[in-house]
Amino acid sequence: MEKLLFIDSCIRREESRSKQAADYLMKKVDESGKFEIDxxxxxxxPLHYLSEGFFQQRESMLSEGKIDHRRFDYAHQFAKADVIVIAAPFWDLGFPALLKTYIENVSVDGITFYADAEGIHGMSQGRLLIFVTTRGGYYENLPLEMGSRYMEALAEFFGIDEYVCCFAEGLDIEGNNPKQLIQDLFDDIDRLNI
Ligand SMILES: Cc1cc2nc3c(=O)[nH]c(=O)nc-3n(C[C@H](O)[C@H](O)[C@H](O)COP(=O)(O)O)c2cc1C
Structure with a gap:
């Protein structure tokens, strides 16, 4: 059975429209019975961003090849997932710092990628990364949008074969109907072939 890892970074929890869409997707995924879900x-x-002692500890452990330390558990879990679903709102043209902190913890040389004379190579066994997000304004295909574009680049960096973004936007624009926009996102999710 394939492993699916769901990463929820929807800070507003149950109020979050991104979370509601991710829950809709995860219910379908669960009901399919095709995945072992984490x-x-x-x-x-208990996530920490890289700074001071926490950064130094990582450097010494990696130089000693101690990649089995529990601080690298997030990276091992990420690398072993076949399908990864990440849910986060669109914040400040990207996504919340909490998700970046998680990414810092999974980007580990020797676990999720490695570098050699030819460049950087992904080590993730993932075949698909799905990013679920909702945006207040309209950004699709604009260079200002750096949430989904960053996620897509990360998928390539980690060696994940395919990337899909499920999004709704314009949710906070006066006169729009956020409920309908979320329903349209649910319909997009229904069309996903996982
Ligand atoms: C801290 C913060 C930053 C935001 N930054 C942006 C932004 O840069 N552009 C935008 O269009 N909307 C922005 N928004 C609006 C959200 O993208 C929008 O409300 C989204 O649907 C929130 O997702 P959620 O319901 O999952 O929390 C921001 C909202 C917050 C709270």
Whole structure:
């Protein structure tokens, strides 16, 4: 059975429209019975960004090849997932810092990627990364949009074969109907072939 890792970075929790869309997707995925599912709610994880001693510890452990230390558990879990679903709102043209902190913890040389004379190579066994997000304004295909574009680049960096973004936008524009926009996102999710 394939492994699916769900990473929830929807800071507003049950109020979050991105979370509602991700829940809709995850219910379908669960009901398909095709996956062994692991879920991480980042708001409840003891995540630290790289700084001072936490950064130094990582450098010494990697130079000594100690990649089995528990601080690298997030990276091992990420690398072993066949399908990864990440849910996060569109914040400040990208996504919340909490998700970036998680990414810092999974980007580990020797676990999710390695570098040699030819460049950088992904080590993830993932075949698909799905990013679920909702945006207040309109950004599709604009260079200002750096949430989905960053996720797509990360998928390539980690060696994940395919990337899909499920999104709704314009949710906070006066006169729009956010409920309908979310329903349209649900319909897009129904059309996904996972
Ligand atoms: C801290 C913060 C930053 C935001 N930054 C942007 C932004 O740069 N562009 C935009 O269109 N909307 C922005 N928004 C609006 C959200 O993208 C929008 O409300 C989205 O649907 C929130 O997702 P959620 O319901 O999953 O929390 C921001 C909202 C917050 C709270």
């Amino acid at each position: 879920s991480l709610c980042l708001m409840d994880e």
